[in-house]
Structure formats: C-alpha cells, structure tokens
Amino acid sequence: MGATGPEVVRLLAADGVRLVAWGVGGGSVLAIGLALALARVVPGVSIPVVVGGAALVMFAAVAVAAWLPARAAARVPPATALRTDA
Secondary structure (H helix, E strand, O other), rough: OOOHHHHHHHHHHHHHHHHHHHHHHHHHHHHHHHHHHHHHOOOOOHHHHHHHHHHHHHHHHHHHHHHHHHHHHHOHHHHHHOOOOO
C-alpha cells in the first residue's frame, strides 16, 4: 500500500537536497559579494574558502533538516497517515 519506508526517506530527503542546491547556487552569488567586501576589511581572507565553507555548512544543515522528518515519516504506518487530519 504505497511507498516503503526507505522510499519515503529517499523521496523526502531528495526534495530537501534539491532545495539546498538552488539555495547554494543563489547564495553563492551573495557569498562572493560578501567575501569580496570581507577581503577588503580583513587581509588574508580567501574567497573560495568563504564561499565553499558557507556552502558546506548550508548543505549539512539542510541534509540533517530534511533527513530527520523523512525518517520520522517513514515510521508512520500508511493507514495511520491516511486517517490523520491534514
């Protein structure tokens, strides 16, 4: 009756990762601007390090934030999910 637990986790986590990919793409443009401004104030700041670090932190946060609810949703029996008011 529907998707299995691992399929639910994969589907929900994939949605979260897709969102973070868009966010990292758009945020990288802003991060480059911030890194350029920061490099003028603090000598020795490397733009790739700032942008890469920001992207890694964002990806890790969203991966955990997408995986935890997906794991919880996979544990709910389908009949219970259908009976619950949305």
